[in-house]
Amino acid sequence: MILSALLVSVGINLGLCFLNVTLYSVLRRQPFTVPVYAPRLLANEEFRRRWGRHHHYSLERLLPSTGWIMTAWKPTDQELLSTLGVDAVVFMRIFVFSVKVFSVAGFIGIFILLPINYLGSQLEIDISDFTNLPNQSIESFSIANVNNGSKWLWVHFSAIYVFSGAVCYFLYTEFGYISSIRVEHYNSTPPQPHQFSVLVRGIPVSPDESSCSDTVENFFKENHPSTYLSHAVVRRTRELQSLIRDANAMYNKISNLKLKDLPEQRFVREGLLGIFGPKVDVLFKYEEKLKEMEENVRKERASLIEKEVPAAFVSFKTRLGAAVALHIQQGINPTEWITERAPEPQEIHWPFFTTSFVQRWLCQLVVFIATVALIILFLIPVVLVQGLTHLDELKALFPFLKDILDVAIIGQVITGYLPSLILYLFQSLVPPIMMLFSSMQGFISTSQTELTACHKVLMFTVWNVFFANVLSGSFLDQVNVLLEPKEIPHVLAQAVPVQAAFFISYVVTSGWTTLSSELCRLKPLLYYSLGRLCSGESSSEVEAPSIPYHAEIPTILLFGLLGVTYFFLSPLILPFVLVYFCFGYIIFRNQVMNVYYPKYESVGKFWPIVHYSTIFSLVLMQTIAIGVFGLKKVSSAATWTIPLPILTLLFNEYCRKRFMSMFKDYPLEQCLAKKDQEEQGTASMHEFHDKLVTAYQHPSLSARFSRSRDDLHSPLLPRSASA
Amino acid sequence: MILSALLVSVGINLGLCFLNVTLYSVLRRQPFTVPVYAPRLLANEEFRRRWGRHHHYSLERLLPSTGWIMTAWKPTDQELLSTLGVDAVVFMRIFVFSVKVFSVAGFIGIFILLPINYLGSQLEIDISDFTNLPNQSIESFSIANVNNGSKWLWVHFSAIYVFSGAVCYFLYTEFGYISSIRVEHYNSTPPQPHQFSVLVRGIPVSPDESSCSDTVENFFKENHPSTYLSHAVVRRTRELQSLIRDANAMYNKISNLKLKDLPEQRFVREGLLGIFGPKVDVLFKYEEKLKEMEENVRKERASLIEKEVPAAFVSFKTRLGAAVALHIQQGINPTEWITERAPEPQEIHWPFFTTSFVQRWLCQLVVFIATVALIILFLIPVVLVQGLTHLDELKALFPFLKDILDVAIIGQVITGYLPSLILYLFQSLVPPIMMLFSSMQGFISTSQTELTACHKVLMFTVWNVFFANVLSGSFLDQVNVLLEPKEIPHVLAQAVPVQAAFFISYVVTSGWTTLSSELCRLKPLLYYSLGRLCSGESSSEVEAPSIPYHAEIPTILLFGLLGVTYFFLSPLILPFVLVYFCFGYIIFRNQVMNVYYPKYESVGKFWPIVHYSTIFSLVLMQTIAIGVFGLKKVSSAATWTIPLPILTLLFNEYCRKRFMSMFKDYPLEQCLAKKDQEEQGTASMHEFHDKLVTAYQHPSLSARFSRSRDDLHSPLLPRSASA
Secondary structure, eight states: OBHHHHHHHHHHHHHHHHHHHHHHHHHTTSGGGHHHHOHHHHTSHHHHHHHHHTOSOOGGGGSOOOHHHHHHHSOOHHHHHHHHOHHHHHHHHHHHHHHHHHHHHHHHIIIIIHHHHHHOOTTOOOOSOGGGGGGSBGGGGSGGGSOTTOTTHHHHHHHHHHHHHHHHHHHHHHHHHHHHHHHHHHHHSOOOGGGSEEEEEOOOOOTTSSOHHHHHHHHHHHHSTTTEEEEEEEEOOHHHHHHHHHHHHHHHHHHHHHHHOOHHHHEEEOSGGGTSSOEEEHHHHHHHHHHHHHHHHHHHHHHGGGOEEEEEEEEESSHHHHHHHHHSOOSSSTTSSEEEEOOOGGGBOTTOOOOOHHHHHHHHHHHHHHHHHHHHHTHHHHHHHHHTTOHHHHHHHOGGGHHHHHSHHHHHHHHHTHHHHHHHHHHHTHHHHHHHHHHHTTOOBHHHHHHHHHHHHHHHHIIIIIIHHHHHHHOGGGHHHHTSGGGHHHHHHHHTGGGHHHHHHHIIIIIIHHHHHHHHTHHHHHHHHHHHHHHGGGOOOOOOOOOOHHHHHHHHHHHHHHHHHTTTTOTTHHHHHHHHHHHHHHHHHHHHHHTOOOSOOOSSTTHHHHHHHHHHHHHHHHHHHHHHHHHTTOHHHHHHHTHHHHHHHHHHHHHIIIIIHHHHOOOIIIIIHHHHHHHTTOHHHHHHHHHHHHHTSOTTTSGGGOOOSGGGGSOSSOHHHHO | OBHHHHHHHHHHHHHHHHHHHHHHHHHTTSGGGHHHHOHHHHTSHHHHHHHHHTOSOOGGGGSOOOHHHHHHHSOOHHHHHHHHOHHHHHHHHHHHHHHHHHHHHHHHIIIIIHHHHHHOOTTOOOOSOGGGGGGSBGGGGSGGGSOTTOTTHHHHHHHHHHHHHHHHHHHHHHHHHHHHHHHHHHHHSOOOGGGSEEEEEOOOOOTTSSOHHHHHHHHHHHHSTTTEEEEEEEEOOHHHHHHHHHHHHHHHHHHHHHHHOOHHHHEEEOSGGGTSSOEEEHHHHHHHHHHHHHHHHHHHHHHGGGOEEEEEEEEESSHHHHHHHHHSOOSSSTTSSEEEEOOOGGGBOTTOOOOOHHHHHHHHHHHHHHHHHHHHHTHHHHHHHHHTTOHHHHHHHOGGGHHHHHSHHHHHHHHHTHHHHHHHHHHHTHHHHHHHHHHHTTOOBHHHHHHHHHHHHHHHHIIIIIIHHHHHHHOGGGHHHHTSGGGHHHHHHHHTGGGHHHHHHHIIIIIIHHHHHHHHTHHHHHHHHHHHHHHGGGTTOOOOOOOOHHHHHHHHHHHHHHHHHTTTTOTTHHHHHHHHHHHHHHHHHHHHHHTOOOSOOOSSTTHHHHHHHHHHHHHHHHHHHHHHHHHTTOHHHHHHHTHHHHHHHHHHHHHIIIIIHHHHOOOIIIIIHHHHHHHTTOHHHHHHHHHHHHHTSOTTTSGGGOOOSGGGGSOSSOHHHHO
């Protein structure tokens, strides 16, 4: 790829971004778009009132502005913590951390490495003729242009050491900072049900005890006499849920009919296609049906007592009580009485409640195999897409396209833009599939499911975007060679630099465009507008979405991986990556403040993924460096780079020992014991205990939702439970 | 190797074994050998009295007998459990398990596989001439003789499946049996200090608190108010110990002088070499010195209060209290307040008490590197030894030995006996080195140290005895190829069968001889006799040794590995392995009943090593099978063998989940809670708590050992503490 093709790509995308941002700054000030661009704020009563008032028209509203940037920039971390929760702040820290890393990298790369690369003469490019700059290959800015055996490569060597050190320093401080946020959050929040409860699976119900509920009660009363509070056995509610869903739909139908009061809709002929037969009052018929449905719901609810699953949420009087039940093996047979941390009540994912130990284990195996299969099979479309970047191959394959492809601008668009777009489309299918896989593994909370899905999507992204492109672009069969550990640096050193141009354009096209479309939210806007057109004014109740961490984090980390890997190979990528992270920082700050509303609070459990991914990127970069120095015939530099990945892995191991336990459990001192002692015997604690007893009832079972005959005509279930 | 050479080797070793056993059966009945052959029984008062009585001479005592075999055979597992403890019984279960496995293997191998192998014609050996049998190569009994592509190989295929299934079944039942023994042992033993205590390391001593002891007390009183009982801070006692050791030595000197009362020893000239100068009363001089030493000990003891190490043993009132402190992270910083299971007080290894978190981590790294280095460097002597098995190479190397080597019997001894003997000598150096490495890792109890040393020795043995012989015997450079996963079955399938003859003779020479010399205990007998000759009758106090698990278990497991690996390759090995295990069963039963006295009770923690090692052997055998079927051109059999290692590993994973937790912790139900509740408030519990307070004092500090002036002339320390 030559410089001008890259500039075309940058130009197109910069234009697109500018368009998106302008569009956003206009659209966000229109009153009817508020449920799309600020659904989070709509929960605020004050904001709703103001929104209702400002429906008058003014010209100012049509002019683009930059005020939202300042609004997004202003709040401090502490303010964000109190309003947005820990997860959103930790998510923003990914950008802060990346900006720090790529500021250092960019400084070294652009001001030190790039000139050295450009002044080399390995590729025999005439650098004196600056008028020819646009037609020069991007390779002339890469390490490929440094002469073999040149002393200048020791500058690259030093840069790698300095950069690795800086990244490790940032990683360490960030890990420490987020750990301290976790502790602070724990200490400052009021008691919450999931801190006092555990989920018990594999309850062995013996034939002489009447029910699972009794077994649980006897067991915990006997073994935790002083701390046991209550329990809620899980029941198979899939049928009840579908009955309630149907009843709700019918209720909506009826209320719509009543609202409109249109006789032509209300009285319909009974016969074929509604054309023949006598006219009937549909409303009456529907109400009859609804009554029948309500009766079914009532019956199903009564029969649920027998539909016990051998699993239960057990609540304790103190945090320590729950921690003891969690950490100390309960039964002699470790496949029985398995305890795990209870999730927050609202994020329990009821449908996937497989309980048997062996069953869950087999599910995990199957999911593992399916994930690996998906990752491998996905190579096929990627290989096809990769063909599009090589214009001459394309011409040879489709000779009839030759004339079109010879037009300079089309050729440049195809090499610079299309492959990334297709890749992006394919990729967007993956997160939902991985979510499905993760929920099949038997996790019962959305946070756990998203966390493991995030791992899967990350592995997928790194393998299919990075490695598949690197290795198939040059020689796909070399995957086999990757199995030979000694050859890895050599193979990577040959393959990775070749794809520099592709990845630079990938950052610009995929990265920048994704960000600006994230800001613009065109898809939700379209859905919302269509919905409004169809159903009229009534559907102004818009639920704020939650950030799809499992889809966003891997994408962001991929750009970090690209930036770190190409840091010394092709420093030209660094400004684009830095722009991506700066841009992303502002945009996501704006989005978490206005759009997203978290479904749960995992208190920053996503951070370790960022840490490990960065360590992986570093080691990959260092491994490639070993290979490149070998190829460049500076074998002493290659030898002296070998300690670097070892040191990096040792650093990672130290961080793991130092911080990881904070992301799994809360320590006894300060967290458990102190809070327990402070709260013991207070009135608020008694109140909380009363609430705790019913916290883990299934929403379709608990008293809050069983209504009397009179208000049965309002929806039976809250949205989240019927989803 | 031809059959006759093997038979010579078997003959020699059978003779040696017979000699050893006969010698033992005579020697053990001589009164003066009792401290060598039954030191364990000497602890029994009744036995001592009988022993004292039977010192009269009789002819019967000089006749060999087999009575000891019956005595060793009789007791049931339950009887052994009550007298010998769990570890000894679990150790014996290794033999029981192996005998079961190799009975099945031997039946299949000798009656099904061996005839099929011998009737093949791949090696073009004339099998009709039975008179030539002794000169036939051992290879004609191996799978190498089955024709390529023969249908008979499917019999081998089925045999592998049946055998793998049988081994897994035995593994599962054995793991379950030993788990149940653990639970039973926990439930039946009276309260023990280590069940109620934890070791805390990394205590952060703040400058405003006066001492480490206060910090510990404040911390645990605050966080475990209801269960905390007491604590004992660890102190640097190395100097005190050496002072006490010197004082004890001096005391012994004085009492020896007093006992003998020989003036020529007592009055010695003071000058050069004791020849010139005036005569001096040495006794008086020594007593003066002893007084001075006692003073030093007293001073050092007083100053110890300041020599605190930031580590402490903390005891709790209940087992549950200790379990909570153990399982729940104590401090916010996970490198502080690190808790670990307290060992039994008598098995604490005081000298190696490194405490800083980072220091211990670095020690572990260094030990890891040292272990790997040792394992790799050890290849050199093994390669040299390996040369001795190839007689023709030896002749070429040392032409002057040709005449000697041409003598048939010498050649046979060298090929059949010498290599194994040298290997055995080299190997015997390894366990002490590995013990040193393990104690450098910062484990503070003998059991933990031996357990990790056992892992190390096992890895060492498997790599250096099995792999190094297999790969260096054929092609040492192929170690590199081993790094290529796809090639492993192929490489092993070529290399492993070649060494069958060597390993058969290894089982016979090394295995059988080690066992019979274990029975005979010639080395301890020699030391004891020499010691008795030098010091007269007085040293009849012999301490019973403990079983060196870390040296014995890897050796035993190596023979299991050989048997499993060569099961279908060369079934001729199976009877020899079976004899080894049967013989070992009787001998070790006799030894654990008469000789060894356990230093500690790990309650069968060694079993998982046996399990994992057997799984490794199985997978190795199956991998070789895949390669062999490929080489033998029955590729469908090779393909259908691939699921077998996967299934075996899944089985292993299931066992790990099902049983392993029992070997790490004790479950709450039945074990902790029930025992706590039963014992709560009883008088014996109060008594136990009083003992518990001083249980973890350093032996040289605790009140029990500080003597008044009068009895200072008896040893200051018990043996175990001054060791």
